[in-house]
Amino acid sequence: MTTAFDLGLDGLRAADGTSTEVAEALHDEFELLVRHDIGTSRSYVLAFDSAATWGLPGAENLAAFDVVRHPEQQTFRLRRSYHAVMAFAQKWLIERGCPPEALRLDPFLPADESSYLLEERIYGSGDRYEIRSGFAMDGGDARAWTMVVDREAAELPVRLFVEDLERFDLSYTLREGAFPDEDTALEWCRLEPGPLPPAPEDREMAAERTRAALARSTASAALGTAPVSAVPASGVAAQSDRGRSL
Known part of the structure; x- marks a missing residue:
């Protein structure tokens, strides 16, 4: 987990009013949790907003960003969504095209x-x-x-x-x-x-x-038989754990 936070907007201008508002609200208190880039044109970013600690009690502090860049037009489109529970922040990014496996929080x-x-x-x-x-x-x-x-x-x-x-x-x-x-x-x-x-x-x-x-x-x-779980290991085929990863 790293604290570097940069949405790669240098040299670009906002493509619409919403992008302008979101960009103007960026500050130095965002801590990067996960970032997934698709080339240089799109980024999915999940960040912790530590400034939320000093705002309203209980304020949602997970910010999900969807960044679309148009270098040929020198513009960007920026969308943001705040959440409290990580799975819902990840869901917002997944529904916008981010691969789920790219959002794991090692x-x-x-x-x-x-x-x-x-x-x-x-x-x-x-x-x-x-x-x-x-x-x-x-x-x-x-x-x-x-x-x-x-x-x-x-x-x-x-x-x-x-x-x-x-x-x-x-x-x-x-x-x-x-x-x-x-x-x-x-x-x-x-x-x-x-x-x-x-x-x-x-x-x-x-x-x-x-x-x-x-x-x-x-x-x-x-039937007068033991449940399957009671049969000695030698009498049944071994099964591996399913395992999982985020």
């Missing part, structure tokens, strides 16, 4: 498979999630959350994605909670009375896995 990795699968779902969610608000706390072990409305949810449509960054372990966790409305979700954020309430579809999947495991156990008992 050496940080998801702490568990649940975090990995959840961020993968966010990357490919399209317009499923309508972002309503976000909050970021910086410090030793930082926490951030993004609140969305899940357009595909049959119940409890307000979803809260909570990210905990563990700097010492160089890892992070990402979890999803489900709520009936935004006020209830905000109340949880304020009080944190317990674990995030799971999404109904996650409860159904967990129940299905439990039923399947019970069915396998019952069938094994009826």
